[in-house]
Amino acid sequence: MAFNKIWCTVALGLLLPFSYAHTDFFTSIGHMTDLINTEKDLVVSLKDYIKAEESKLEQIKKWAEKLDQLTDTATKDPEGFLGHPVNAFKLMKRLNTEWGELESLVLKDMSDGFISNMTIQRQFFPNDEDQTGAAKALLRLQDTYNLDTDTLSRGNLPGVKHKSFLTAEDCFELGKIAYTEADYYHTELWMEQALKQLDEGEVSSADKVYILDYLSYAVYQQGDLSKAMMLTKRLLELDPEHQRANGNMKYFEYIMAKEKEANKSSTDSEDQMEKETEVKKKDYLPERRKYEMLCRGEGLKMTPRRQKRLFCRYYDGNRNPRYILGPVKQEDEWDKPRIVRFLDIISDEEIETVKELAKPRLSRATVHDPETGKLTTAHYRVSKSAWLSGYESPVVSRINTRIQDLTGLDVSTAEELQVANYGVGGQYEPHFDFGRKDEPDAFKELGTGNRIATWLFYMSDVSAGGATVFPEVGASVWPKKGTAVFWYNLFPSGEGDYSTRHAACPVLVGNKWVSNKWLHERGQEFRRPCTLSELE
Numbered sequence: 001m002a003f004n005k006i007w008c009t010v011a012l013g014l015l016l017p018f019s020y021a022h023t024d025f026f027t028s029i030g031h032m033t034d035l036i037n038t039e040k041d042l043v044v045s046l047k048d049y050i051k052a053e054e055s056k057l058e059q060i061k062k063w064a065e066k067l068d069q070l071t072d073t074a075t076k077d078p079e080g081f082l083g084h085p086v087n088a089f090k091l092m093k094r095l096n097t098e099w100g101e102l103e104s105l106v107l108k109d110m111s112d113g114f115i116s117n118m119t120i121q122r123q124f125f126p127n128d129e130d131q132t133g134a135a136k137a138l139l140r141l142q143d144t145y146n147l148d149t150d151t152l153s154r155g156n157l158p159g160v161k162h163k164s165f166l167t168a169e170d171c172f173e174l175g176k177i178a179y180t181e182a183d184y185y186h187t188e189l190w191m192e193q194a195l196k197q198l199d200e201g202e203v204s205s206a207d208k209v210y211i212l213d214y215l216s217y218a219v220y221q222q223g224d225l226s227k228a229m230m231l232t233k234r235l236l237e238l239d240p241e242h243q244r245a246n247g248n249m250k251y252f253e254y255i256m257a258k259e260k261e262a263n264k265s266s267t268d269s270e271d272q273m274e275k276e277t278e279v280k281k282k283d284y285l286p287e288r289r290k291y292e293m294l295c296r297g298e299g300l301k302m303t304p305r306r307q308k309r310l311f312c313r314y315y316d317g318n319r320n321p322r323y324i325l326g327p328v329k330q331e332d333e334w335d336k337p338r339i340v341r342f343l344d345i346i347s348d349e350e351i352e353t354v355k356e357l358a359k360p361r362l363s364r365a366t367v368h369d370p371e372t373g374k375l376t377t378a379h380y381r382v383s384k385s386a387w388l389s390g391y392e393s394p395v396v397s398r399i400n401t402r403i404q405d406l407t408g409l410d411v412s413t414a415e416e417l418q419v420a421n422y423g424v425g426g427q428y429e430p431h432f433d434f435g436r437k438d439e440p441d442a443f444k445e446l447g448t449g450n451r452i453a454t455w456l457f458y459m460s461d462v463s464a465g466g467a468t469v470f471p472e473v474g475a476s477v478w479p480k481k482g483t484a485v486f487w488y489n490l491f492p493s494g495e496g497d498y499s500t501r502h503a504a505c506p507v508l509v510g511n512k513w514v515s516n517k518w519l520h521e522r523g524q525e526f527r528r529p530c531t532l533s534e535l536e
C-alpha cells in the first residue's frame with residue numbers, strides 16, 4: 001500500500017496540470033455542491049415549462065368551450081343559424097383559418113427552454129460510475145460503522161441535519177449494484193430490506209418477483225440452500241410461470257438430495273480443509289477489524305498509567321521568536337509513536353482561502369498500479385486532492401513557515417501543501433506515508449530523501465466518522481477544525497517507524513477537509529541529527 005501511496009503523491013504532483021478526466025463526483029462534496037445548484041436551475045426551468053404548457057392548455061380550453069356552445073346552437077337549427085350572414089361568414093373563417101391556428105397551437109412545443117437547458121447541463125451530470133461509486137460508499141459505511149440495513153434505510157444516522165430515507169426501489173438498486181460486484185452478502189441485505197418495505201405496504205414500482213429472484217440467488221450463492229428454496233417458493237406463488245425460478249427449484253431439489261447423500265459419507269479431510277480456510281480468513285482480518293473498530297471509536301483504552309504521561313502545554317517552537325510571546329497550545333495525542341496535536345493553529349479565514357484555492361483543482365486522488373504501471377483510482381483511496389504552492393498565495397506561504405517554526409524542520413525540501421476533501425464514504429485505508437526499503441525509488445525524483453514526518457491540518461469538523469486511526473497501536477485521532485497533528489514517520493536512524501501505519505476512516509455524515517505537508521529528510525541534518533540505532 002505504501003508503494004502505491006508514494007507513487008500517487010509523486011505522480012500526482014507531476015501530472016496534475018494535465019489530468020482533466022471525469023470528475024468522479026461521488027468522491028468529494030466540493031463538486032457535488034455544484035450539482036445541487038445545477039438541479040435548482042433545472043427546477044426553475046421545469047417550472048417555466050409547466051407554466052407555458054398550462055397557459056397553452058388554458059387557451060385551448062377556452063377555444064373548446066366557445067366552440068362547444070356555438071356548435072350546440074348551430075346543430076339545433078342549422079338552417080336558421082346559417083340564415084344569419086355573419087354566421088355563414090364566421091363558419092367559413094373558422095374552418096378555413098381558425099381551426100388551423102388551433103391545430104398549430106396544439107402542436108406547439110413549449111419544452112424548448114427546458115430541453116435546451118437539460119442538454120447543456122447534462123454534460124456535467126454524474127454518470128453510471130458515479131452512481132455506482134456513491135452506492136458502494138453506502139455499503140462501505142454500513143460495514144465500517146456496523147449499521148444495520150434498516151437503520152441506514154430509515155436514515156437514522158448520528159449527527160444528520162437533513163434526514164433522508166431510502167425507498168424500496170432505492171434498496172433494490174443498492175442490492176443490484178452489490179450483485180454486479182458479486183457481493184452477495186450486501187445483495188441479500190438490501191434485497192431483503194426492499195422486500196421488507198414492500199411487505200410493510202410501501203407504495204412502489206419495485207417488483208417483488210424481481211427482488212425475490214435476486215434475493216434467492218444471493219442466498220444460494222452464500223450456501224443457504226433451504227432459504228434459497230423458501231424464497232424461490234415465494235416467488236413462484238407470485239408468478240407460477242416464472243421460468244428461471246421453476247428451473248432453479250428443480251436444481252435446488254437436486255442439489256439438496258445430493259448433499260444429503262454426500263453428508264452421509266463425508267470424510268475428516270474435508271472438515272480439515274474447511275478449518276484451514278477459516279483460519280486463513282481470520283488471519284486476514286485483524287488489521288481490517290482493528291481499523292474498523294478504531295473508526296467506530298471502539299479502540300482499546302490506554303492504561304491510566306500510560307495516559308497520565310500525556311500532557312498538554314503551551315509551546316513556543318523551542319524559543320522561536322515568532323512564538324515566544326504567543327505560544328501555541330499543544331496536546332499529546334499518543335506516546336508511541338509520538339503524535340502531538342496543535343490547537344487553534346489555522347484560522348477559519350486561512351482555511352477558507354486554502355479551500356477556495358484548492359477547489360477548482362480538486363481531482364480524484366490516484367494511485368500507481370504496479371501491474372499496469374499506470375495511474376488509476378482505487379477503492380482504498382477515495383477522496384479528491386490538490387496541491388498548493390507557497391508561491392501562489394501569502395496564506396500558503398505563511399502556513400508553510402508556521403509548520404517550519406513549530407516542527408523545527410526545514411520545509412524547503414517538503415512536498416507542496418496537499419489539500420484533500422473526503423465526501424461521504426471517502427476514506428484512505430491503512431498505509432505508510434514513508435517509502436519502505438523495498439521501494440528505494442519511491443522519492444528518487446524528488447531528490448530529498450524519504451518522508452521524515454507528516455503534518456496534518458484538520459480544516460473541518462466531521463459530523464460522524466472520518467477519524468485518522470493508527471491500527472498498529474490502537475490510536476484514533478478525531479478531526480477538529482483548526483487543529484493539526486504531527487508525527488515522525490522515520491526514527492532518527494532513518495529507519496521507517498512501522499507503528500505509524502495509519503488510515504483515514506470513511507466519512508459517515510458530513511464532509512472532511514484536511515491539508516497535509518510531508519516533510520523530507522534533506523535539510524534536517526542539523527535540525528534532527530541522525531543516529532545509528534533506531535532506539536536513540
Ligand code: OGA
Pocket residue numbers: 420428433456466467468502503504505514516
Ligand atoms: C494521507 C492521510 C489522513 C486523514 O493523506 O496520507 O493519511 O485523516 N490522511 O486524512
Ligand code: FE2
Pocket residue numbers: 431432433502
Ligand atoms: Fe497518510
